[in-house]
Amino acid sequence: MTIRHASPDAIESPYAWARLFVSLLIMTIGSSGMYTITVVLPQIETEFSVSRGDASLPYMLTMIGFGLGSVLMGRFADMFGIFRTIIFGAVCLGGGYWMAGAAQSLLAFSIAQALLIGIGAAGSFTPLVADTSQWFYRRRGIAVAICMSGNYLAGTLWPPVVQHFIESAGWRLTYQGTGLFCLVSMLALSWMCRLRPPVSSTGLKTHSNGPIRRFAQEAASSNPARPLGFSPSALQALLCVAGVACCVAMAMPQVHIVAYCMDLGFGAARGAQMLSLMLGLGIISRLGSGWISDHIGGLRTLLLGSALQGLALCMFLAGNGLVSLYVISGMFGLFQGGIVPAYALVVREYFSPREAGARVGVVLMATLFGMALGGWMSGVIYDASGSYKAAFINGIGWNLLNASIMMMLIYRARRGLQRTEGLAQA
CATH class of the missing domain: 1.20.1250.20 (MFS general substrate transporter like domains)
Known part of the structure; x- marks a missing residue:
């Protein structure tokens, strides 16, 4: 599929604002990967009969994967566009949750967290911030701030939801259900992001009035x-x-x-x-x-x-x-x-x-x-x-x-x- 660039007139247009709020939703969903591991930590400790320190290792590896993934996914977005990046991140995230939920050892769980969930979550963070910055000029600051608020919203919304389902269905089914939800919802929302940003490198020409x-x-x-x-x-x-x-x-x-x-x-x-x-x-x-x-x-x-x-x-x-x-x-x-x-x-x-x-x-x-x-x-x-x-x-x-x-x-x-x-x- 050919992904075309939007015209310079699309900067700060109604489409740009609609795309921003879709990006906010995608980041709120994708950033679940940073917070679900903190909720499931006691269950991991019990499930694999490990110490609290060992049970905390997947969290550290997830953050490492998220940090390195921010660079990798940012470069991926520069090369292939945000649409393909969101799809790739959604597949990583959904697959990571599914594999982590089926893991039979702490090592397998940690690998799924670091290589798939961490990198998948990064795909809905850095690339969306960079993409949002290219659709706004005069209101770029507030637009980027709205987009990045998805990360904080995820920290507010996901922990109580995950805890509820852990208590009712167990952590494994909760993980796999979360992965399925993230995959389906992010793929659906990604269609709003098919256009690439306008080619214009600066908003000074596009918004020179005033x-x-x-x-x-x-x-x-x-x-x-x-x-x-x-x-x-x-x-x-x-x-x-x-x-x-x-x-x-x-x-x-x-x-x-x-x-x-x-x-x-x-x-x-x-x-x-x-x-x-x-x-x-x-x-x-x-x-x-x-x-x-x-x-x-x-x-x-x-x-x-x-x-x-x-x-x-x-x-x-x-x-x-x-x-x-x-x-x-x-x-x-x-x-x-x-x-x-x-x-x-x-x-x-x-x-x-x-x-x-x-x-x-x-x-x-x-x-x-x-x-x-x-x-x-x-x-x-x-x-x-x-x-x-x-x-x-x-x-x-x-x-x-x-x-x-x-x-x-x-x-x-x-x-x-x-x-x-x-x-x-x-």
Whole structure:
């Protein structure tokens, strides 16, 4: 089947918005692969007679598969388009659930989780983010934020649904039924995504009427062959370092808030409530930051999010009462939820759209690595110091690294625009 490109007029058209909400549904369904394993963990421990640590291995492998799959599926989407990528991801996801549900050993279960479910889930994440960014220009930020909210929605919706069916039908049938649902629904929804994005590489020509915001002029003045004066590989490496740094800082409260509450004598239940509050407000943050990025651009949105996240980490150091921790946890959720989507916007603003899928995948993989590194590092620091104070300070240090990179990139963007304007006047 020949997949044709849409016309430039399709950017921000009713079709683009309809496609966006289909992408939101696909991501919400496909991201189930990241959360079902956490619900079924006790059953895996019992089924295969393994320790809690061994039962946690499939989760780690799933996240590794998801991270590597983000790069692979992003490149696949660049080469073959999002339609074929969704189909491939749906087949991987459905087959992975079926094989995991039939697994007779922890090894077989882990392989299905890593190679099929992890990669299949990635097929409904990074490629959809990159694809969405190419259907919008003036409202690209809010569009990407809506799309990426599917990942958070999956974390909200799937665990209680999976737990209900585990209790009524057992984990094996639940897994296989989930796989069948994901396969059928994603294949059906994929038909809305048959058109490839418009060939136009920038929305400046398509939407030239009205004032062009300063950040858009900065992006337009940057040559994709030398974005912000760097080679594409060098700029991508800087974004990866920034992604690791911000997510190392982000991981401290997200991974350790429950343990922190237990250390303070508030109990695990309070910590779980704070984590739920944090993630729930993250959806609002993601949408709000998308709106902000449409007005100030991806780089400045990243700097704003980094600064506010650093402020919240400092507040964690100062406040250790129950009420104050609830308030700070909510603020942290509001501050950090929009950081990761902004990386996809920066990639779209400064790199060639033909490379969007692969480059977004690499940068988002770096953020996942940062979350993993930050969670582990905070535990090591706690073991060495006996408290979480040093771990919060470590997070603040990594956050400062992220903010420093963003300030440097913004400075180079402004200098590049000034140089372009000077040449135009000359």
